Amino acid sequence: MSGNVGMEALIPIVNKVQDAFTQVGMNSVIDLPQIAVVGGQSAGKSSVLENCVGKDFLPRGSGIVTRRPLILQLNYVEKGEWGEFLHAKGKKFTDFDEIRREIEAETDRMTGSNKGISDIPINLRVFSPHVLNLTLIDLPGITKVPIGDQPPDIEFQIRGMIMQFISKPSCLILAVTPANSDLANSDALKLAKEVDPEGIRTIGVLTKLDLMDDGTDAKEILDNKVLPLRRGYIGVVNRSQRDIEGKKDIKQAQAAERKYFLSHPAYRHLAERAGTAFLQKTLNQQLTNHIREVLPSLRSKLEQQLTSMESEVKEFKNLGMSGGREDKSAKPRMMMQMVNRVTHDFEEMIEGGGNHVDTTSLSGGAKINTIFHFRFPGYLNEGRLDEKELRKEIGFAIRNIHGVRSGLFTPDAAFEMTVKRQIETLAPPSMKCIQQVSTELHEVIMKCIDKIKNYPRLQAEIDNLVSGYLRECETHCREQIQQLVEVELSYINTNHDDFIGFNSTAKDESVKDVQNAGSESQQPGRESKSKLIKKGWLSTTNVGLTKGLSREYWFVLYTDALAWFKDESERDQKYYLTIDGVKMKSSEEEEEGGGLFGHRKFKIQLFHPNARYLFREYRELTLYAKDEDDMEDWRASFLRAGIYTHRSQMDMEDLEDEDHKPKFERLFEDPQLERQVEVIRTYVNSYMAIVRKTFKDIVPKHIMCLMVNKMKVFIEIELMPSLYGAGNPAELMEESEDEVRRRQELLGMYDACKDALKTISEVTAKTSSTPLPAPVHSNNHHSAPSPNMNASRMPKSDSAHSLSQSQRSRPPPDLPNRPTGRSAPNAGATRPAPAPPGGGSRRPPPPSRPARPN
Numbered sequence: 001m002s003g004n005v006g007m008e009a010l011i012p013i014v015n016k017v018q019d020a021f022t023q024v025g026m027n028s029v030i031d032l033p034q035i036a037v038v039g040g041q042s043a044g045k046s047s048v049l050e051n052c053v054g055k056d057f058l059p060r061g062s063g064i065v066t067r068r069p070l071i072l073q074l075n076y077v078e079k080g081e082w083g084e085f086l087h088a089k090g091k092k093f094t095d096f097d098e099i100r101r102e103i104e105a106e107t108d109r110m111t112g113s114n115k116g117i118s119d120i121p122i123n124l125r126v127f128s129p130h131v132l133n134l135t136l137i138d139l140p141g142i143t144k145v146p147i148g149d150q151p152p153d154i155e156f157q158i159r160g161m162i163m164q165f166i167s168k169p170s171c172l173i174l175a176v177t178p179a180n181s182d183l184a185n186s187d188a189l190k191l192a193k194e195v196d197p198e199g200i201r202t203i204g205v206l207t208k209l210d211l212m213d214d215g216t217d218a219k220e221i222l223d224n225k226v227l228p229l230r231r232g233y234i235g236v237v238n239r240s241q242r243d244i245e246g247k248k249d250i251k252q253a254q255a256a257e258r259k260y261f262l263s264h265p266a267y268r269h270l271a272e273r274a275g276t277a278f279l280q281k282t283l284n285q286q287l288t289n290h291i292r293e294v295l296p297s298l299r300s301k302l303e304q305q306l307t308s309m310e311s312e313v314k315e316f317k318n319l320g321m322s323g324g325r326e327d328k329s330a331k332p333r334m335m336m337q338m339v340n341r342v343t344h345d346f347e348e349m350i351e352g353g354g355n356h357v358d359t360t361s362l363s364g365g366a367k368i369n370t371i372f373h374f375r376f377p378g379y380l381n382e383g384r385l386d387e388k389e390l391r392k393e394i395g396f397a398i399r400n401i402h403g404v405r406s407g408l409f410t411p412d413a414a415f416e417m418t419v420k421r422q423i424e425t426l427a428p429p430s431m432k433c434i435q436q437v438s439t440e441l442h443e444v445i446m447k448c449i450d451k452i453k454n455y456p457r458l459q460a461e462i463d464n465l466v467s468g469y470l471r472e473c474e475t476h477c478r479e480q481i482q483q484l485v486e487v488e489l490s491y492i493n494t495n496h497d498d499f500i501g502f503n504s505t506a507k508d509e510s511v512k513d514v515q516n517a518g519s520e521s522q523q524p525g526r527e528s529k530s531k532l533i534k535k536g537w538l539s540t541t542n543v544g545l546t547k548g549l550s551r552e553y554w555f556v557l558y559t560d561a562l563a564w565f566k567d568e569s570e571r572d573q574k575y576y577l578t579i580d581g582v583k584m585k586s587s588e589e590e591e592e593g594g595g596l597f598g599h600r601k602f603k604i605q606l607f608h609p610n611a612r613y614l615f616r617e618y619r620e621l622t623l624y625a626k627d628e629d630d631m632e633d634w635r636a637s638f639l640r641a642g643i644y645t646h647r648s649q650m651d652m653e654d655l656e657d658e659d660h661k662p663k664f665e666r667l668f669e670d671p672q673l674e675r676q677v678e679v680i681r682t683y684v685n686s687y688m689a690i691v692r693k694t695f696k697d698i699v700p701k702h703i704m705c706l707m708v709n710k711m712k713v714f715i716e717i718e719l720m721p722s723l724y725g726a727g728n729p730a731e732l733m734e735e736s737e738d739e740v741r742r743r744q745e746l747l748g749m750y751d752a753c754k755d756a757l758k759t760i761s762e763v764t765a766k767t768s769s770t771p772l773p774a775p776v777h778s779n780n781h782h783s784a785p786s787p788n789m790n791a792s793r794m795p796k797s798d799s800a801h802s803l804s805q806s807q808r809s810r811p812p813p814d815l816p817n818r819p820t821g822r823s824a825p826n827a828g829a830t831r832p833a834p835a836p837p838g839g840g841s842r843r844p845p846p847p848s849r850p851a852r853p854n
């Protein structure tokens, strides 16, 4: 294909821009508009389209030839020239005559050979080094009277088919009208006006100038004086049927056409604005406009991309890592930067805030906070005895102290012994708290060093040093907490301000008060007023369901009850369970077959050791948490609500005497002992409340001081020197292959982006846009723009221009308003003879096609 020099000139420009963008990872950035030809039957549409491409390959002839839309995709390739049909995939047509025959055959295949039509398009792709990536659409000609196999509503069908293509705002419309017919009746112009009332994307093409009646010409139409179009009309002389049959080639035809215009007295003055070459030029200029139109947005995309890479590239450059000779100080500096990043991230994850806040789960500081204030208070209740067990312990202590004698007074020692045993139970929950915080700190470290995984040796070394230090901190913290327990054990301070103790003057009164308070709440951990502790989803297998199936409910735990609902709205309550005396067992079990939350099930069982049924006909309530964390939270919450872990049967055995009668029952056969037990129990509860409160406060403080803060200081101050001690920075900063590749890609991309920007500047400098002509004013055809016209699509550059022009709403000086008498037959055809009155009412019959075989 070589008949369109202008289009060929655009190819290197488009290719240059495309290539520049392919390098930066963006494809098909220039999406050229579609061009469709519309017009009456045999108006010369296919001929015009062929001329646009500059290659001879479409079927032409008299009668209805184009009976299916032809979507012609031109594709630029560096070498070779061939066509491919969608319906014959894989077959390359190198002979363009064969392409023509295939179009004819494929048309017949779908429509029959007797002039039937179909809206199913034929898709043809033409690959050539001489074309731009463009889509051209050849449409069936508008016809009114059905012939052959055509349906009665042929006009309606063809119209629909055409509309489907030309109504797209990105479609450029070539409205083809033969000069030897009445322009005022041009269906092409009517359709174009419907979809493009402003005339922004319509170009009028007047064919068959050579077939006009002798003595008539289309000078006025071409001068845009008759039915003016915003973009005016371009007159062409295509090859006649005889030329085609005689194989007149496209170049010869264009030379003859040029000669025609230059030699014709009516057209000589506009010879530079007429003919196939000018039509090509106009279209090519539209494409140039379009290309220039997209350049600013491409430029800003590139600039954005460049800015996003700039800081990293600068970093590499500063560090001498952007190619060339490597700077010796680069690696130590880089190492320093990496350590600073870890320090910063660690601090941010512990202290909160920062740019990368996790919105899916608690982590870092927030998680530690939960451990301190939500879980730990629950854990502190873990080793706690319920009232019955406590009474038993105290009873044994008193009896053992009295020995063989029956004691008259309540022994202080029994109080101290019981309290000490209780204090000892605080160590394991405190250790558990330390261990959980340590695990979380380790996770935070892992997240921080994950960002330096491109330096695997540095990452491993930091992990090694920091994790080692964390272990040291944990050990030290454990020792300190153990010491704290020992401190508490070393002196039972019955003079504590909050103790209801022995020194109270109104001792008996206060004992009574405490006793009452104690009996109000049988479970010591439970706060007397009902308060909300936790809400959340849990699944259960035994709430009115077939065994084995589990279902989720919304559980709400109060200090004295557990309620569950259908969902979070808490409207549909399934049950309300009073939790007095309820115990729990929790475990993790392997799942058999597919389960709710994954492969492991985290189970908590609630039951009533003293009653047959927990609720309804169920002995226990089995709950499944979604993961280990969730189970821990629920366990801690149950503990806070006074639902303690059930002791195993083994533990209970030491409460029985030799004849298996519960010792506990025996105890209370002695009313004196019972009274003493009650007094001590009250004191123990009061004293333990003080110790628990102290632990609740002091253990988190120790952990913060001895672990969290120490870790922060270590990472900030000691990590760097320790790394130097551990190895040579150059070795530690050895990059992973991925990082080397990433850096090269980034630098490559950066350079490509810069090149692409340069290309855009060059293209902008070498090409120019043409402004869209001002709107024309006509009462009939292309009228003033309607407000809902979308003028921004096609072609954008001059559409913007057009808007500003149209806002001035003044006709351009060189375009007179529409002359009167527009509907005159053969309007625009000027006759040398005196014009008939009224603009010419004589109407020469339009010649039937081909009017005059040349």
Ligand SMILES: Nc1nc2c(ncn2[C@@H]2O[C@H](COP(=O)(O)OP(=O)(O)OP(=O)(O)O)[C@@H](O)[C@H]2O)c(=O)[nH]1
Pocket (backbone or CB within 6 Å): 039, 040, 041, 042, 043, 044, 045, 046, 047, 048, 059, 060, 061, 062, 063, 064, 065, 066, 067, 139, 140, 141, 142, 207, 208, 209, 210, 211, 236, 237, 238, 239, 240, 241, 242, 244, 850, 854
């Ligand atoms: N003399 C002369 N003949 C032309 C001109 N333009 C087209 N023709 C002839 O008119 C006939 C129809 O041309 P086509 O290009 O097939 O017209 P079309 O509009 O595609 O026709 P359909 O697809 O059938 O509607 C062919 O024989 C062409 O050679 C022209 O400017 N001058």
